[in-house]
Amino acid sequence: MNRDQAEARGVQAYYPKDMAWCYGCGRLNEAGHHFQTNWEGEETVTTYTPCSEHMAIPGFVYGGLIASLLDCHSTGSASLALYRDQGHELGSDAPLPRCVTASLKVDYLKPTPLGVKLIARGKIRDMNNKKVVVESELYAEGILCARGEVVAVSMPENFGK
Numbered sequence: 001m002n003r004d005q006a007e008a009r010g011v012q013a014y015y016p017k018d019m020a021w022c023y024g025c026g027r028l029n030e031a032g033h034h035f036q037t038n039w040e041g042e043e044t045v046t047t048y049t050p051c052s053e054h055m056a057i058p059g060f061v062y063g064g065l066i067a068s069l070l071d072c073h074s075t076g077s078a079s080l081a082l083y084r085d086q087g088h089e090l091g092s093d094a095p096l097p098r099c100v101t102a103s104l105k106v107d108y109l110k111p112t113p114l115g116v117k118l119i120a121r122g123k124i125r126d127m128n129n130k131k132v133v134v135e136s137e138l139y140a141e142g143i144l145c146a147r148g149e150v151v152a153v154s155m156p157e158n159f160g161k
């Protein structure tokens, strides 16, 4: 599988239908961004090219879009990390761990240009069997523009009840 094919089938491609509606990364949400997250060695990677409707200031990306990207990148990374920890890789029949965001922190370091490919790279900083801390860096044309930290937690059975 080449890089493009791997990105096109990130962890979000394996979410079951009832979990595939997220505005950021749900493949079934037609209005959403369809972020896709996968392993690249020990790091996780999500890429996205924002367009003019994602503008904050002419030429630069809205910070909320960057937060969304880091959010879904991190929950996807957490699912991948828990899955690998359980001895599985994408494509296996075992069910994927479901993770939601407990905490999201973003530092905006430099203005992020519109119209170029953004690359989020994540590292797993801490994890146990129900919580994963993901630290990420967001690059545009090789420049570090934002840094994020997400605490992702396994989705409880009684979520929302």
Ligand SMILES: CCCCCCCCCCCCCCCC(=O)SCCNC(=O)CCNC(=O)[C@H](O)C(C)(C)COP(=O)(O)OP(=O)(O)OC[C@H]1O[C@@H](n2cnc3c(N)ncnc32)[C@H](O)[C@@H]1OP(=O)(O)O
Binding pocket: 014, 015, 016, 019, 022, 024, 025, 071, 072, 075, 079, 095, 096, 097, 098, 099, 100, 101, 102, 103, 128, 130, 131, 151, 153, 154, 155, 156, 159, 160
């Ligand atoms: C079958 C296949 C499925 C496939 C895969 C499905 C994917 C699934 C849908 C994905 C779609 C995308 C998702 C996008 C990301 C959203 O947008 S998700 C939506 C936004 N997030 C939410 O709505 C979450 C709302 N909050 C909650 O439901 C609950 O507060 C939580 C997050 C589940 C935590 O519940 P809780 O009872 O507090 O958890 P608890 O067991 O006490 O804590 C677990 C650990 O987390 C830590 N923790 C809890 N809250 C926090 C916090 N705010 N800050 C720091 N640490 C915290 C605790 O300290 C504890 O740490 P340890 O003691 O283990 O070290």
